[in-house]
Amino acid sequence: MSEPGLRERKKQRMFQVLSDVAIELFVEKGFDAVSVAEVAAAAEVSKPTLFRYFPAKEDLVLHRVADHEGEAARVVAQGPTPLAALRRHFLAGLERCDPVTGLNDDPGVLAFHTLLYGTPALVARLHTHLERSEAALGQALGGDLDARLAAGQIIAVQRVLALENWRRIAAGERVAAVRGDAVAAAERAFGVLAAGLPGIA
Known part of the structure; x- marks a missing residue:
């Protein structure tokens, strides 16, 4: 065995x-x-x-984020509601400086994100990864059109929040200076999602 x-x-x-x-x-x-x-x-x-x-060749790089592909779909099962679980999970990621949130100024993480976001072929491959994440989340939310529309909005919000955090860190700001704005932006974004997606909020 x-x-x-x-x-x-x-x-x-x-x-x-x-x-x-x-x-x-x-x-x-x-x-x-x-x-x-x-x-x-x-x-x-x-x-x-x-x-x-x-x-x-692109898979050599994306392997580092491949384990996040079904993360959102796994998180929604943790309740109390799918959106509340996703919000809590994202905020917890900011708290621990999870690289996937973009709020991490470790030199190795910065170098990886610069490689990832600065290479068109990798950006294109990353979108394929995001599409699979979106499909898995849509299925976890029920699989119908409304669920797939909600999943698309949620994955897009998480992507934009992480990219904004990374851009500020890459520009030279420290985590301590960005964290407050990052948390406020996440709260605001998930609030907008909750207002627009009452079925899963």
């Missing part, structure tokens, strides 16, 4: 190693300046092995 668990752990470690090596190279040299072959060589694996783990 322990052997499958061990194989899975090894597989997950390989995903992490390949992604970390690739991101380090991309941050240093630029996404477009680094080939998949260079990433494979730096990670000491063959190119076919790398492609078995990551079918596309």
Whole structure:
């Protein structure tokens, strides 16, 4: 029984190693300046092995945020209402400086976000990730048209809030200076969502 668990752990470690090596190279040299072959060589694996783990170059970067893909859908089950749960979860993320909220000034996080938001191919791939998050949330909210419309608005609000936080941090502001505005903006945004989406508020 322990052997499958061990194989899975090894597989997950390989995903992490390949992604970390690739991101380090991309941050240093630029996404477009680094080939998949260079990433494979730096990670000491063959190119076919790398492609078995990551079918596309962009996936090497997006692996770092892939675990957030179904997060909103998981959160809505925590109640008391879907929107209240999502609001609480986002505010808790701001409190702990979760990188996904954009409110994090760690140099490594900043470098990653600069790579992500500054590379058109990665931005396009990120939108695919957001679309899957939206679809999962829509399903969790009921799956009908109203649920899908609500999910689209919620995911968009979270994305814009995080991007605004990151832009201010990237411009040189410290977390302590941004946090109050970030919390106020989140409260205001979720208030607007609650007013416009009474069915899930």
